[in-house]
Every structure is written in structure tokens, then in C-alpha cells.
Amino acid sequence: GHRREDKDSINSSSAVIMAFKSFQLELDTRHDKYERLVKLSRDITIESKRTIFLLHRITSAPSGEEILIESEAKLDVVRQKIKQVAQELMGEDMNQFHRAISPGLQEYVEAVSFQYFIKTRTLISLEEINKQLIFAAEDKEEEETKLPASDCLSKQSLTWSLKVTPVDYLLGVADLTGELMRMCINSVGNGDIDTPFELSQFLRQIYDGFSYIGNTGPYEVSKKLYTLKQSLAKVENACYTLKVRGSEIPKHMLADVFSTKTEIIEQEDGLS
Amino acid sequence: GHRREDKDSINSSSAVIMAFKSFQLELDTRHDKYERLVKLSRDITIESKRTIFLLHRITSAPSGEEILIESEAKLDVVRQKIKQVAQELMGEDMNQFHRAISPGLQEYVEAVSFQYFIKTRTLISLEEINKQLIFAAEDKEEEETKLPASDCLSKQSLTWSLKVTPVDYLLGVADLTGELMRMCINSVGNGDIDTPFELSQFLRQIYDGFSYIGNTGPYEVSKKLYTLKQSLAKVENACYTLKVRGSEIPKHMLADVFSTKTEIIEQEDGLS
Amino acid sequence: MSVSEMFINLQGVLTVDQDIREDIRKVVQTLEQTAREILTVLQGVHQGSGFQDIPKKCQKAREHFGTVRTQLASLKIKFPADQYYRFHEHWRFVLQRLVFLAAFVVYLETETLVTREAVTEILGIEAERERGFHLDIEDYLSGVLTLASELSRLAVNSVTAGDYSRPLRISAFINELDSGFRLLNLKNDSLRKRYDGLKYDVKKIEEVVYDLSIRGLNKEATDGAGGEK
Amino acid sequence: MSVSEMFINLQGVLTVDQDIREDIRKVVQTLEQTAREILTVLQGVHQGSGFQDIPKKCQKAREHFGTVRTQLASLKIKFPADQYYRFHEHWRFVLQRLVFLAAFVVYLETETLVTREAVTEILGIEAERERGFHLDIEDYLSGVLTLASELSRLAVNSVTAGDYSRPLRISAFINELDSGFRLLNLKNDSLRKRYDGLKYDVKKIEEVVYDLSIRGLNKEATDGAGGEK
Amino acid sequence: MSVSEMFINLQGVLTVDQDIREDIRKVVQTLEQTAREILTVLQGVHQGSGFQDIPKKCQKAREHFGTVRTQLASLKIKFPADQYYRFHEHWRFVLQRLVFLAAFVVYLETETLVTREAVTEILGIEAERERGFHLDIEDYLSGVLTLASELSRLAVNSVTAGDYSRPLRISAFINELDSGFRLLNLKNDSLRKRYDGLKYDVKKIEEVVYDLSIRGLNKEATDGAGGEK
């Protein structure tokens, strides 16, 4: 263009241009950080999901204990990722990057609360979850890399921590109920008739809890209510079936039934 | 559960279980690869976008040449990422992971075709783009890390390549038109009256091309037609305005106008 | 090359692509037809009278698989060999169906799970992706899940037909399948959803076995089963 | 702690959160009211007669900013200081509006771009995030873009009012702004969209300058401008 | 002809069309009302006491079909005969409903599937498209699928009412239907979707039959059935 030179004359060292150069740096830094957090969140999601799959193997594994130990190791790996998140967020307002990390944290809540339920048959509290997300510097190197950047910090500050928000906790727990439903149906299929009743009791408590919260929470929470209700219905129906079919069993056969069942299966195993 | 032991007796070394163990490995490997590709795609997207922003600075920079060189360097970085994608896809069916990498590749097409237009005022062809996506092993290390894994491969195979699909190319070009529209408005604002007419000519060709393809392509392509039409309308309107206002200029003033303009701006610069 | 020439070329590529898809769709329709016919043959086993003729039904189904092989052979030449996943969606569904049907036949014949390799042989396709038109692992698994659900139905109908031993054997089989599937880490996709259904099949069979147990019919069954097999 | 106790606690947290939001909304409404009043004051400059009183209008606007400072001071104590971004959406829009208004006043007074630091001073908030209620950079930039569009309108109305030098000065100013914005790599968000609008403001002013040039009115302008400023 | 004359003509055509639609809507509303009344009559068969009066209920339903015939006769003269498919959407839903109701009556009377021709007779419309207001094949099939689902419900309620033989007959009937549908090559549309639901009805009835079998109630049923049928 023959008039291009006109505007080239704007002084590239003017105050405005200098300011915008600094804005460029600031924005790029922020976006880069956001992007790193999204990637960490994806990693957290995948590993949490795999932990949940692992935990579902408990009913069929020779020993639940082993799987619990393995799941603990997997969750430790996830927590190492969360530690990286916490490090990225050091000195930042976590809410600013919340959208980047929220999906991962919710999935972690789901995984950790599932494991906790299996171990204790109770609901892990938000406080308990957050307690596990306080990280100390693990080795010299970490301490050193940290110190120069902020040498005015006291010894005490050599920890990073991350707080799961109540809403992310609720959303994670809402998803947990889906896993509990799966566990319930699995249990029935495996001839375990106690777990379903325990689960229905527990799920009902969670459902009542969510009903109590109702629409006072954000929309995402209300949105999960329907699925939660479906899961509860599945569990209640499973218990109903157990009860109805149990009504037919002659009392004196009760012991008999199960021993026979075991026999058959052993026999079948021999065949296969 | 008191009957859990029943099912534990399934032989964990049975043929079925062994098969599923291999399935687990296969699926996990596939998902992990998919995930790595998603991350690479995000990187490609971001860097391509930044290249486009850089190229828009040409009209205001002292020298377009510098920016073109800088953009070439940025695109080289992007291509290094694409090389990593190509390496991940070595021996795979690229279509299997297409969804993971498609957004990044489209954005790359947008960036590289924008640069190409600025340099040559023509549309880069799909072939030209793909020619730039053939990568040779760059250093000893890469060659070595590759060799052990597939030592039966000939010397010739020491390249990786990736082919952008025609559809991704079309989608990238469709987005390019948005950038061209921005460039057109920028040009008018900068007093460059030739570029808008060139751009309108070029955009009309692309629009006619897309009209010709019409709905024979996939839905995503048809979907962009509307935006493309909007961009073309903006460019045509800009040219219209240039023409209409140009109609008022007394012929003898033509030379005068621009020199005066330059004066004013220089003067203003002195003030600021 | 002018812009308009470039677009004419691209349009050519798209047209070729559409023609390929049209060709694929037609073959897939014939495959669906054959699959429906095999299904009709095999559905007979659910009927009371159908339990005697299982071998004959399997035989007949196997013949149909000859047609399937021809059709699949015709399908695989409709598109460039290295673009399997480009057109995957077109045959994905029918292939899962055929896997199920092959697995059902094999189960009825030998009461074992057909391997992935064996399915590909029955269908006349490749076991390895590198070698050509193959069977995606997820499609294999999906077909197997359909089998599980069909077997849970078979268990119910076996009881109706007075065969009390089959449900016990199905139970053992499906339990093993379940253990297998639990080893997998599935994404939140359709396979995951279908896998969620497996639990209900397992549950259903458990209930059948239970019903037999409390009536002592399982003993009757295992007593007789030895001779039957 | 029982499940129901846990949920009662959570409900408590949510209620607190909602109350905070309600409080914030109320203050934000008063801020919007004040912003509308400042806007009304400043809109006067577009009217022919308004060009003389610019200093007086700026003066009056500055007084209103006193109210803004009080209101913002009241806003910042409505929520925990470290949760700025948790509630950001609530005041984001009005803050962008206030940035624009402050930038407009400063431009009218000195024909310079207000710095981010200067805006925070006018609004009585912090320049640094670490120090408390601050101004997000994107909100600052968004407000500046509104200024550009207002100035392109002012350029048009200046000509109507017979002031031919102001458009030239606005042109230089907006060109510099444009150069600045071109340095930024924006995401595909609302700021990017608004930035796309800047091109049209630049174009509009270019057209005004052109109109003046071909009529020789720009010379008239620069001749007189020396005296006016 | 001027543009405005052209448009006045066009408006004339549009008005005719709008009036036709209005007329159709009104008749369709009366049809819906009658359909609801027939349904209410037939719903009685699900109640325990309702099993005795089936013939009487069918009788009563047949009377209502007289009204339906009058209403359909009135419908068919509301629009030119060759524009059936232009207004099809208006009566499609209610016609499917009426097919279901006719098929239900016929099933209750004779335990057979009503043919398409027989339905058109009951409704007083044409069997052949060429001859006028007819029954679209997909609407017929859709009504038949509703019947299947109603019968699976009836099987359940029969057991409750102590009738153990009806579920066995329903099972045979629905199996036949299922085989029939398997002969069809349905498009991926709403009919296909509804057909996918058929397998749940089949399964439900099989489970009812299973429940009877395992308790030996099916023998009781067939023993008695011999006399009953």
C-alpha cells in the first residue's frame, strides 16, 4: 500500500506502547499458566478415573486390602499433580484459574471419597479432603528452587496447599453416587446381599442431603439431582428385589444355598 | 459382605483374564497417546494464534520484513510440535486420532496461509502445506532413539510426515477469511487504499470457491459459510466506502492529501 | 494454480470421498441384512423347542457367515486400505453386531469366549491393524457385551424350557467375563455405557441361580449336567 | 459428623455465599446508577454547545467519582479479600464502565491515555492484586476500548460542532492505542471481540480525517489548533 | 400484473392454506377426545375385575369407533385428496393412537394381529393410498408397537389377576411380532427408535413366563388352558 508509511511513525518507545508491551507480557504469562493448569487438570482427571476403576475391582479380587493399597498409591500420584497445581497457584488467587482446574478436582473428590467409603463406609468430609492437600517441600531441590524466588518467606511457608471448594466437593460427591450405584449392582451380581442395603441407606442420606440443599447451590449442583435420583432408584430397586426374592426362601435352607453355590462355581472353574 | 469369597475363586490366570489383561494394556496405551496428542494440539493452537496476532502487526511495524522473519520462526516452532505429533502417529492410522489433533492443525493452516497470503497475495495450496510437514531426523540422538525401535527400517524412513486433510485445510482457510477481513479493516484505518481492493478480490474468490463446494463437504464446512459471507460483506462494504468517499476528491488534490496527512501526524507525534 | 482451480480440485476430493461413503453404505446395508438373518436363526434358541437344535442352528448361522465374509471382502476394497478409521463409523455398528453373532455361535457350540483372533477368522478380516481391514478392540468388546446380555436372556428362557443346568454354566461364564471387563479403564463413551449394562446381566443371572438354588433345582441340574455335556 | 450434619454445614456455606452475592449485587446497582449519572454528564460533550464546557463537565464527573470511591470501598468489604475472582463476574461489567468513564475524563482533560495505576487511584482501589481489591487488566483494557469507540463518535460530532482540529488529535491518539493493542495476544473471548471493534473506530476516524483533508479543513484546523490548546 | 397484485393473489393462496389447517386442527381435537374415551374403556382390562368383561369392553370400544369413523369422514373432506402428505403431521399422532386402539380391541377379541386392511376398515378409511384418505404404513407399524408394550403390561397384570395362561399366549404373540419386525429394514428414524423398545417388551414377558415356570405355575396354566381355549 502506498500510504503505509504514515502510521509507522508512531514512536515505538512511547509511554503507551511501553505499557502495552508490559500488558502483553502479563497476559501471555497468565494464559500460559492457565494452559499448564488445564493440562494438569486433565492428568488429574484421568488418573482419578483409573483409580475408580481399580476400586471397582475389589469385589472380584482375591484381596481388597491389596487394591486399597494400590489405590492409595495411585491417589498419591494424583496428589503429586495437585501439588504441582498448588505450586502454580502460589501467590495467585485460585479463583482466577478455577475453571481450568475444577474438572480435575471434582474427579479427584469422586475418587478419594469412593476409596474412603470403601474403607470406612462413611462420607469423607471436605475438611478431610483438604487436609490431604497440604504439601511440604519434599527435597532439597524443591526448597532451593523456592527460596530464591521469595526469600522473605518464613520456614513455615515451605508448604503448598490447595482447597477444594464446597461446590466442587458437592459435584464430586454427586458423581460418587453413580459409582456407589455401580458398586451396589455389582454386589448383587456377586451374591453379596449386605452391601446393597448399606449402600441404599448411605445413598439415601446423600440424596436427602442434596434435597435439603435443593436449588440454593449453583445450577451445576441442581442439574445433578436428577441423575442422583436415578441412581438412588436403581439401588432401592435392587434392595427391593433382594427382599422380594428373599421372601421365598425357606428358613431352613438359608445356610444351604450359599454352600451349594460355591460348589457349583468351583466345579465350573474346573471345566473352563 | 459375607458371600464375597464366592467369586474370588475365578482363576486369575484363565485365558479370558489373560486376554483382558492385554486389552487393558492396549486400551490404556491408546488413551495415553490420545491424551498426549490433545496436549500437543492445544500447544499448536496457541502458538498458531500468536503467529496470527504477530502478522497483524505488520501494518503498524516499521518493517514488515522483520515480522515475516519472526513469524517464520514461530511457525517453525509450531512445526516442531507437529513433528512430535507425526512421531506419535508413526505406524498408526492417523484418522484414529484425528479428533485429537484436528483443532490444532486447522489453526496451523490458518496461520500458515495467512503468512503466505501476506508474502505472495495468493492462497497456499494443500500440497504446499503438506510439503512443509515432512520432517527429517534432526540430530544423532533422534536417529538413535528411533533406530533401536525399528531397526528394520531403511535409511529413507528416517523422516516423519503428517498430511493435513482436505477438510481441515478447508476449515482453516474458512477461518483465514476472518483474519483477512480484519486485515482489510486495519488497512482502511491505516490509510492503505490498495490492500482492501486486493483483499475483496481475493476473498470473493474464496467465497465463490466455498459456494461452489456448497453442501457437498461435511457439515462443519457448510456451517462456516455464513461467517464467511459476513466477512466478505464487511470487506465489500469497506471497498464501497473507499470508492464513495474517493468520488468526492477533486482530482488536483489527490497528491496533496497524503502529504498533508503525513505532516499532521508528524506534528502530533511531537506533541505526545 | 488459481483459487478456483484449487477449489475445483478440493470439490473433486470431496466428491470421491462421498462416493466412497455411498459405496460403503450400500455394502453395509447388505451386511445388516445378513446380520438380521443370522439373528433370526439364532433367536430360535430362546424358544422352548429350540434347545434341541442348537447345533443345527449354529451350522446354519455358520453358513451365513460365508456370505458375511464375501460382503466384508467387498467392503474392504471400497476405500484406501490405510484409511480404516476415516470411515470407521459407517461399519462400526454392524461389525459389533457381527462380533456378537459370531461370539454367540461360538458360545453355543463350545461355551467359551471367542477370541479376537477367532472372530476375525470367522469374519474373514485381519487380526492386526497393520495388515488391513481389522477389528477394532472396542468393537470386539462391544460385541462381547451384547453376548453377555443375550446369555442372561438365554438363562431365563432355559429355565422356562426346563433346562436347569445351563443357567449355572452361563453364570460361571458371565462372571469370568465380568472379571475381565473390570480390568479395563474405559473412557466415558458408549462402550463404558454398555459395560455398565453388564452389571445388570450379572445380577439377573445371579437371581436365576438363586431361584434355582432355593428350590434345590441346581442340584438336579448339576447331577444331570455331567451326562449332558 | 453425620452425613446430614455435613450437608447442613455445606448448606450454611452456600447460604453465606449467596448472601455475599446479594450484598455485592446491591452495591453494584448503586455503582451502576452513579456510572449512568457520570455518563449523562459526559454525554453533553457530543452536543454542539457542549464543547465549551468540557472542563466544567470533567469537574462535575470528578465529583461523582468521589461517590464511586465510597461505593467501591463499601463493595470491597462485602467479601473475603482473597476471593476477588470468585465474585468477579458481579462487578466486572460496571468496573469496565467506570474505567471507560475515568479514561474519558482524563482524555478530555489532558488528551492522554489514563494509565492503569491512575485509574485505580481515581476509583480508590489497588493497583496490585496482592494488595486487595484491584483492577483486572482485561477490565482495564475493555474500558479503554470503550473510550476508543466514544472518541470516534466525538470526532464525528466535533466536525458537526465546527471543531476541525480535535478529530486530527483523536486520530493520532487512537492510532497509538491501536498500535498498543496490536501487541497483545488475546484469547477468543469478549475482549477479543471488543478489540475487533477498535479497527472500525480507527477506520471511522481515518474517514473523518480524510473528509477534512480533501476539503483543506485540516490546515485550517492545525493553524488554529496551536492557539486553542 | 403489478407486484402488489401478485402479492394479493399470493395472500389468497396462503389464506386458503391457513383456513384448511385451522379446520383440520379442530377435527383432530375431537378425534383425540374420542381416542381418550376408547382408551379409558380398554384400560379396564388391566384391573383384576376387568378380565371377565373383556368382550363387553371390546363391544363398547367398537361403538366408539363408529364416532371415529364419522370424525375421520369429516376430516378427509377438509382438504384436497392429493395433499394428504402436506397436512399429514396434523393427524399423524392421533391416527397412530387409533391404530393402537383398534389393534388392542382386535387382539382382545381374537388374539391375532389386526392387518392394515382391517384397521382401515375399523377406521372407515382407505386401504390403498391411491383411493384417498389412507393409513400410512409407518403409522400402522407405530400403532402396532404401542400394542406390544400394552400387552407386556397386560401379561404382568394377568398374573396378578390369577390368569397364568394369558402371559404364555402373549409371549408367543409378541415373539411372532418381533420376528415380523426383524424382517423390516427400518430407517434410522422415530419408528426405528420405537422398535428398539420392543425388545424390552419381549424380555419383560419372557421374565413373566420364567417366573411362572420356576414356580410350576405355567403347567397349571396350560393344564387349565386346554379347557379354556
Next chain:
Amino acid sequence: MSVSEMFINLQGVLTVDQDIREDIRKVVQTLEQTAREILTVLQGVHQGSGFQDIPKKCQKAREHFGTVRTQLASLKIKFPADQYYRFHEHWRFVLQRLVFLAAFVVYLETETLVTREAVTEILGIEAERERGFHLDIEDYLSGVLTLASELSRLAVNSVTAGDYSRPLRISAFINELDSGFRLLNLKNDSLRKRYDGLKYDVKKIEEVVYDLSIRGLNKEATDGAGGEK
């Protein structure tokens, strides 16, 4: 009157309207809170242990309805009586919820359907639209449909808790409801959609009754029921 005076007047009207809405919103929030509390009380009946305390739970719920009455009394004075439908959307949802809760209490107490008049009494509002704050008929029906779905759940949980007679009574009740709704000519709106869900509740309960029947548990139930009731 100048334009700006006109607009100042108009703003006065708008402000009144906005204040009314704000006031309504606040009362509605308290109503929602109370409704949630009643729900929590009544949900206890689904727990196995909850079946004994039904009267006590109803008692407690009734007390909460005292609060509801106070809150509704406060709501109705927030706006001019003839503008009920202007603000209807604000309380529509919570009113449907309260209808359901009242209907649930009444059902648990007497196993009858609460009339529209009775609901209005429980809620302390008018039965007739002309007399003031009343209950829209569609809101009443919507609440009743929610009751149906809650009762189908209750039937399931009753069995689990060992109460085999309640499902039989629920079944009769829901059948009556279903017949009632079939008398209505509903528009194609959200109520119609919700009504379509009723048939699933009917079916679910029929299956429960079936399960009891086939195991002879319904006799056990009615035998014992005489004493229990």
C-alpha cells in the same frame, strides 16, 4: 411535560415493580427453605425404620405448614391482588412443591387424594381466584403428579421394609389418579409432558404388585392388612 420528566415518572413505575419483585423473591426463598424442610421430614418414610413413625412425621410436617401459611400470608400482601398472574412465575415452582407436600401428608394420613380446596386450606390461601391469592389449577395438577411418582417409590421401599399391603393400596390409588387424568384435555405443554410420566409410575407399581402376587405375598398382605389398618 418534558421528555425527561416523563421518563422520571416512568422510572418511578419501574422502581415500584422492581421492588415488588425483590420482595416476592425474598419471601419465596423462605418458602423454599420451609418446603425443603418439610421434604426432609417426609423423606424419612422411605427409610426402613420410618414406617412406624408415619403419623409422627405427618404431625411434624403439619407444624411446618403453619410456617408456610405465615409465609404465604406475607407473600400475598407484597403485590396488588389483581396482579397475581403478573408475578406468577416467581412462586409457581414453590407452590407446586407445596401442593405435592400437602398431598403427600394427606395421603400418608388418610390414603386419599387431597382436593384442591383442601390444599388451599392447608396452605392458607383462597380456593377461588376471585377471592385473592389462589392456587392455579395447573399448579395443583402438577403437584399431584409429583405425588404419584413419590408413591411409586414408596411402594418399592414399603416392600423392602416388609410391608406388603401398602403397595396394593398405592396401586389402587394411582389407578384412580390415572383415570382421572385421562378425563383431562391437556395442552401440549409441560403439564402434558409430566402427565406422560404418570404411565411409568402406574407400570412400576403394577410390577410391584405382580412381584408380590406371584409369590403369594399379596395374600399375606391382605390377610394381615385387616388387622394392621
Next chain:
Amino acid sequence: MSVSEMFINLQGVLTVDQDIREDIRKVVQTLEQTAREILTVLQGVHQGSGFQDIPKKCQKAREHFGTVRTQLASLKIKFPADQYYRFHEHWRFVLQRLVFLAAFVVYLETETLVTREAVTEILGIEAERERGFHLDIEDYLSGVLTLASELSRLAVNSVTAGDYSRPLRISAFINELDSGFRLLNLKNDSLRKRYDGLKYDVKKIEEVVYDLSIRGLNKEATDGAGGEK
């Protein structure tokens, strides 16, 4: 009262409601027709030749408003007076249109903004809500915004027709309107959205005035205007 009696009563209420809606819809259609006719009359002012006949066109439009009054009189007796807001949606749109048309006529006649009271007089409805069928304030404002956009179009066409003074007067008028609207505190609804469009009208007119100014045509205009007005 039995459940079915209850539902028969309820259906009675529903029928009344549906009939009312049907009646309203019909009258609204005639109103839409008249509105379209008025619009056609007034559209003439945009044509070059139309500027002379403005009084005549207004006269003709005023006659049509007689029809409007009759139709609105017929509308208001279709439903109980206190249920205005229950059926508001039905006539809302056409009423906004009529407000715009009345405001346009009044502007063309006197170049002033019609008051809400004056509009209600033209339409033959009540000014006060308490007195019956009235004009909702938001509908009034919505109609006024349509006027603004029509006037910005009129300004453009005035120039084409060689009338250079009208745009200046329109500019003043719209500026006043804009100031008026800035006094309002609008909710985030459709009215707010439409108000956001006003600034484009303001800008458009300012550009027209600019175009006149830079060419010295505004002076020509005001010179002549003195005589004209």
C-alpha cells in the same frame, strides 16, 4: 366427591381457559392485520414523493386507529379483567407494534414524543392498570424504541429526498429520548437488549448530521428551516 368427579370439575375449568385463549388469538389476528395496514400507510413517508403528504398519511392512519379501538374493545371483554397478565403474552407483541405506530403518527404530526396516556387514548384503552385493559409500561417503552429506529431510517431518507433540516430535528429528538432512557434502570431482559440498540440509532443520526455539516448542507437546512417551520 370421587376422584373422577373431581377431575370432571377440573376439566371444566381447563376448557374455559382454552376457549378464552382461542378467542383471544382470533382477535389478536385481526389486530395484526390492521397494524400491518397502518404500517403500509406510514411507510410511504420514506419515499421521496412521500414527504409532501405526511399530514394526509397521518390522517389515514388515524382512521385505521378507529378500527384498532373497536378490535381492542372486543379483545378486552374476552377474559376477566383481573387476568390481564395471565394472557398478556398473547397480545403483547401486537400492542408494542401499535404503540410504535401511534408514536410514529404523533411524531410525524407534532415532532414530539407521545405520552403513555396519549397512546392509551389513541388505542382506546385505559391509562391506569386499576381501571382495566391497560398498557404495560414495558410495552410502551418497547414501542418507543421501535420509533427511534424508524426515525434514524427517516433521517437517512430525508437527506435522499433533499430535506436537510429534518435530520437535525430528528437528531435532537433522539438525543432527548436517549437521555430519557438513561434515567431508567432496566432489568437484563429483552427491553434492555432493545435499548442497547438505541445507541446505534443515535450514532447513525449523528453521522447523517456530520455528513450534512462537512458539506455545509446543515446551514442550508437551518437557513431554510426558519421559514419552513
Next chain:
Amino acid sequence: MSVSEMFINLQGVLTVDQDIREDIRKVVQTLEQTAREILTVLQGVHQGSGFQDIPKKCQKAREHFGTVRTQLASLKIKFPADQYYRFHEHWRFVLQRLVFLAAFVVYLETETLVTREAVTEILGIEAERERGFHLDIEDYLSGVLTLASELSRLAVNSVTAGDYSRPLRISAFINELDSGFRLLNLKNDSLRKRYDGLKYDVKKIEEVVYDLSIRGLNKEATDGAGGEK
């Protein structure tokens, strides 16, 4: 007739239907291809250089319409004449496109609106529904609306190409169209929505005419136009 025979018959009918649809789809694809080619020819008029060749382009387009006639002739024999509306959706879109193209050619040739009869002649189809494959009135109107929007683009590009008289003629033409459409009482459907877009075309062209007027270019245009036409 057995159930399976019935379904074999039904499948026969379905197959006929599916084959018809397949055939129609194929012809429609060729029509779309031709339509796209005509479009490519006509889009040339927007290029600066394209204004001289308009007659040649129209000529070329007319030749393509020969192909269209052959293709439509082939289309109409693919299905029974009285089932036009059964398959309408298949060709609806392309027919609207062809109407637009025919209307565009006719406009470029004679600057008049093609009548519905004339379009059917160009396309070689019937003008009257009763006589066979015809043009639905809504499809005609839809094509005409597309013309309006294309002409508003043409007006802009005419100016760019230095032709100042064409926009004036386009403006008159579109105003006439707009008046015509205002005579229609459109339903709230897609045509109504598209009609709402017409006002933007009207406005756009008015602004073009304004731009020419204010610069005196309209006079230049009409001066020269005398000679040109």
C-alpha cells in the same frame, strides 16, 4: 395370512418407499450441482469487471437452466404425482435455490420480479398444483427473499464498480417487494423469520442511495442513466 407374511408384504411397501427416496436424493444431488454452477456464473456480476458481461452471464445461466429442466423432468417421474408433499422435504431446499437463481437472472435481464408462473416455466414445472410437479408458494417466496438480499449486495458492489445508477433502481425494486410482502399474513415459521431479514436489505440499500445522494452522485447517475439504458 400369517404375521410373517404380513410383514414381508409390509417390507415390500417400505422398500418401494426407500428406493423412491434414494432415487430422489440422487436427482436432487445433480440439481444441487447445477444450481451451484449457475450460482458461480452469476456471482461473477459482483466483480468489478463483471458488470459489462451481465447479458453474457445471464445467457450462460439460461443454458444451465436447460439442464435444470431435464433434471427436474427426471425428478418428477421418480414418484407418484399425488405424493408431492410426501417427499417435499427432499427437494424443497434446492427448489428455493433455483427460484432465487431464476429470479436473479430475470432481474438482471429486465429488472422486474419474476412471477411464479414465469419461474415454473424457466424450471419446466407446472404452475398449478393440480397439474403435477409444481412450485409451492412458500418456496417461491423464500427464493424471492434470497433475491432481495443478493440485490442489496449487488447495490454495494455496483457503486464500487462505479455504476451509480443501478443502486437507485434496486432501491425502487426492493421497496416494491417490501410493500408486497407486507400484504402477506405469514405464520410464525421460517419464512416469517426470513422476511424479517428483508428490512435489513431495505435499510442497507437506502443507505447506499443516501451516500450517493449526499455526494450528488445520484444526479450524475440519473443524468448518465438516460444514455446508458
